[in-house]
Amino acid sequence: DGGITQSPKYLFRKEGQNVTLSCEQNLNHDAMYWYRQDPGQGLRLIYYSQIVNDFQKGDIAEGYSVSREKKESFPLTVTSAQKNPTAFYLCATSRQGQETQYFGPGTRLLVL
């Protein structure tokens, strides 16, 4: 069945540790996005990718890294440089040239 999957649902990070959030889609969409949502706030764009092997920084890219080796996958790594990583992370996709974005179920990252 078609859609966007994010895993894990909950992720715990220790101090100084890098962690990777998975985002997979089978919608055949070209563009993929990562957003961060903090309590009571809207979404802020971390990174986005319009095509395989290409990605651009969003508004809050510091402390994060991404890769886009396959059309279906856009993993996000939260590095130790990100000092306040606790948040809800949402992955989204859209068709090339289309505006509507479709969202995954999200991953909640907590710091131990």
Add this chain to the structure above:
Amino acid sequence: KQEVTQIPAALSVPEGENLVLNCSFTDSAIYNLQWFRQDPGKGLTSLLLIQSSQREQTSGRLNASLDKSSGRSTLYIAASQPGDSATYLCAVSLYYSSASKIIFGSGTRLSIRP
């Protein structure tokens, strides 16, 4: 810089009432405006998308309007039900491209009392 504001941050109404959620944006040069629904701990679901050339869109009990000149949009929910309880987010797209920039408001948390 484009800013999107949603007031109030939270709203509680009894079941059956009609209600209006508000969204305002500072720069009228938008490509479209979208309303999303978010349930607790979940992703976003698109409800309605209004292109900049349109004034309103309807889907079932939902009606969204857009007034670009005044920088305002409203989401009207008719005959509210407990299942409508969720956070409603407004978002504007700044330009047309293959990966458009979308600015989100912080949302209105809606609670419908049975």
